[in-house]
Amino acid sequence: MTTAQTSQASQTSRTAPARPPELRDFYEDPAVPVASGTPRSLRQARMLAEALTAERAHTILDIGCGDGTAAAVAAPLLPGHRLVGVDWSQDALRRARTRLPYTVRGELGDGGLPFGTESVDAVLFSEVIEHLVDPDAALDEIRRVLRPGGHLMLSTPNLAAWYNRGLLLAGVQPVFSEVSLRAIHGRPGREVVGHLRLYTARALREFVAAAGFTVVRLEGAPFHGVPRPMRPLDRLACRRPSLASILLLHARKT
Numbered sequence: 001m002t003t004a005q006t007s008q009a010s011q012t013s014r015t016a017p018a019r020p021p022e023l024r025d026f027y028e029d030p031a032v033p034v035a036s037g038t039p040r041s042l043r044q045a046r047m048l049a050e051a052l053t054a055e056r057a058h059t060i061l062d063i064g065c066g067d068g069t070a071a072a073v074a075a076p077l078l079p080g081h082r083l084v085g086v087d088w089s090q091d092a093l094r095r096a097r098t099r100l101p102y103t104v105r106g107e108l109g110d111g112g113l114p115f116g117t118e119s120v121d122a123v124l125f126s127e128v129i130e131h132l133v134d135p136d137a138a139l140d141e142i143r144r145v146l147r148p149g150g151h152l153m154l155s156t157p158n159l160a161a162w163y164n165r166g167l168l169l170a171g172v173q174p175v176f177s178e179v180s181l182r183a184i185h186g187r188p189g190r191e192v193v194g195h196l197r198l199y200t201a202r203a204l205r206e207f208v209a210a211a212g213f214t215v216v217r218l219e220g221a222p223f224h225g226v227p228r229p230m231r232p233l234d235r236l237a238c239r240r241p242s243l244a245s246i247l248l249l250h251a252r253k254t
Contacts, residue, residue: 001228001241003066009075010031017096024076025200025247031218038069039221039222039224040087040126040155040175040221040222040246040248041069041070041073041074041126042073042074042077043219043221043248043254044070044074044124044126044153044155044221044248045073045074045077045078045152046075046249047217047219047248047250048060048074048077048078048124048151048153048250049077049078051122051151051216051250052078052121052122052151057080057081057082058081058082058121058122059081059082059084059114059119059120059121059122060078060081060082060083060084060120060121060122060123060124061084061086061115061120061122061123061124062074062083062084062085062100062123062124062126063086063087063108063113063123063124063128063142064086064087064088064123064125064126064127064128064131064222065085065086065092065093065096065103065172066089066092066095066096067092067095067096067099068085068095068096068097068098068099068100068103069099070124070150071083071085071096071099071100071124072099072100074124076098082102083120084100084102084103084104085100085102085103085104086103086104086105086106086113087103087105087106088105088106088107088108090105092177093105098196108132108137108138108141109134109137109141110137110141111141111144112138112141113141113142113144113145115145116145116147117144118144118145118146118147118148118150119145119147119235120145120146120147120150121143121146121147121151122146122150122153123145123146123150123151123152123153124153124154124177125152125154125155126128126153126154126155127155127157128156128158129154129156129197129199129232130156130157130176130195130197130199131193131194131195131196131197132196132197135197135207135225135243139207139208139211139212139213140211143212143253145209146253147253148204148241148253149252149253150252150253151250151251151252152208152213152250152251152253153248153249153250154204154208154247154248154249154250154251155208155221155246155247155248156173156198156199156204156244156246156247157176157195157198157223157245157246157247158176158198158199158200158201158220158242158243158244158245158246158247159174159176159177159198159200160200160201160242161174161175161176161177161223161237161243161244161245162233162234162237162243162244162245163226163230164176167187167188170216172186172187172188173185173186173187174187174198175187175188175189175223175225176195176198177186177195177198178192178193178194178195178238180192181194189225200242201218201241201242201247201248202242204218204247205218205249206248207210208230209251210249212253212254213251213252213253213254214251214252214254215249215250216250216252217249217250218247218248218253219238219244219247219248219252220237220238220239220240220241220243220244220245220247220248220251221238221244221245221246221247221248222234222237222238222244222245222246223245225246
């Protein structure tokens, strides 16, 4: 969701070290964006709807739900299933409760999600992983709560997006990357959203597979922040996920 997930960044350490106060304050700031673009939320929901069987209701967690916008967009495509918004930020959850019937506070550390082992059918993990201090612990915790064969629908910005390749050649900081929580330095854009880690398509595949998942599908999605004259090119790049602005990955628990 860029960034419906921003609230999760500092919760993923297995040993739960003290979290930097300035980082916690950053993610609790109501001014920090906590909603992703609608097009990518719809694409992700369609991918999940195609993957789920219709024989029974499924429990789906939207981890890093932010203000609930992305889950609300996905809900009509997932009728009959129980969609639960999960976030660490109390401010985000207050807003999410206006859009979602079920919300719960949870963290992405060891046992930090308030759900039993192998109790969940699917996880939406939209625009969260790029904000995490410890993404390994996050995927371990997601894998714990997923049933065998459960679905992980993950989205994240692409470090190797088509325009970032050109920017790097020109010596410009890539879009989506950030060197400070206080201001933008050396790259296009004006919003600080707290990105700590970025992935290419290859790195994301390898990382998710190493965490005990089987990658089923990888697609691209456009980025709403691309200037209007360049949006046709951005949509065209989605045909090759390695060049797309946003990576949409579907994996299953091995």
